[in-house]
Amino acid sequence: MKLATWNVNSLAVRLPQLLDWLAANPVDALVLQETKLSDDKFPQAEIEAAGYQVVFHGQKTYNGVALLSRASGAQDVVKNIPGFDDDMARVITGTVDGVRVIGGYFPNGQAPDSDKFVYKMRWLDALRAFVADELQRHPRLVLMGDFNIAPEDRDVYDPVAWAGQIHCTPQERAHFQQLCGLGLVDAFRLFEQPPKSWSWWDYRNLAFRKNQGLRIDIILVSDTLRPRVQACVIDKLPRKNERPSDHAPVVVELAAQ
């Protein structure tokens, strides 16, 4: 079973690339972030024509998430974080083939001294409570998405320049560790990986060509699923396309039960 996450930075722009990627990478579940589409504009028919079921939670212009899955579809779908009042469409959850899949577009936070950072901290508190609750009922659980947190210095191309900056603050990293403390593990780090592995590269500064990026797109798997994890990779190929998203997909492979 393969599951993946991808921040597409506008599904309206990236739909052809998404369909190409799915044709080459027939995953069982895929969560998308930054679809930037209200639900009435979501390209459901095109995705279904490609052989996927899809549930989505969007808004105009900003944010927006979706969960694609194979024929059996996603069960018990939840949109956003219950009990957390939020104008932004950031979370979608469903059960796919017995695995509880939570897809998240974590707040950016803008700057550590900003109101948006305060929101990020509140959102992370709410997410942690939600994930803890979900884990009680679904021990086979995957939390994946654009975390907008670089968990460690090795996830940052220039840790000195980024020290204390957004994505790298001690507060954000503490939240990441608290999520792991619920009984989740970073699937990417279960394996030896190439040094300087990133999932996002700035559009500016020839950052992709110079491999200057961050690893902020992350797949956490529950302790129950951990023995089934066989591989976790970042697929840089779509970042080499014309008109790419600034993020690359991340894929995890689970052994059959």
Add this chain to the structure above:
DNA sequence: ATGGCCTTGGTACAAGGA
């Protein structure tokens, strides 16, 4: 090297992203 790019809304350029 100040910012350099991309997307949206809307039709000029500002805001947000990371």
